[in-house]
Amino acid sequence: MTATELNVQIWRDMAAIADSEKLMKQLAKYLKKLVAKKEDETLMTKEEFFAKIEQAEQQIENGEYSVLLPDEDVTTHLRRLGYDI
Numbered sequence: 001m002t003a004t005e006l007n008v009q010i011w012r013d014m015a016a017i018a019d020s021e022k023l024m025k026q027l028a029k030y031l032k033k034l035v036a037k038k039e040d041e042t043l044m045t046k047e048e049f050f051a052k053i054e055q056a057e058q059q060i061e062n063g064e065y066s067v068l069l070p071d072e073d074v075t076t077h078l079r080r081l082g083y084d085i
Contacts (some may be wrong), residue, residue, distance in 0.1 A: 001009070002065050017023040044052075059065060078085050 014027070017027065066077070066081055068074070072080075075085055
């Protein structure tokens with residue numbers, strides 16, 4: 001089911017219960033719980049954070065890094081590395 005189809009189905013189901021205050025209160029309570037569960041995808045645990053640091057340190061040891069030259073901007077740097085910007 002696509003996002004559009006899900007959206008239509010959700011609104012259709014909400015319309016079916018819109019005349020019942022009891023059901024709408026239950027829906028509102030459940031939606032509040034769902035919103036609270038929604039996580040920021042950029043958040044990470046302490047272990048994940050330190051794992052990323054260790055991975056970066058390993059890449060540095062393997063020579064898998066680049067350095068900005070003095071007075072070089074990021075766009076110029078990426079072009080120098082072969083990116084088509």
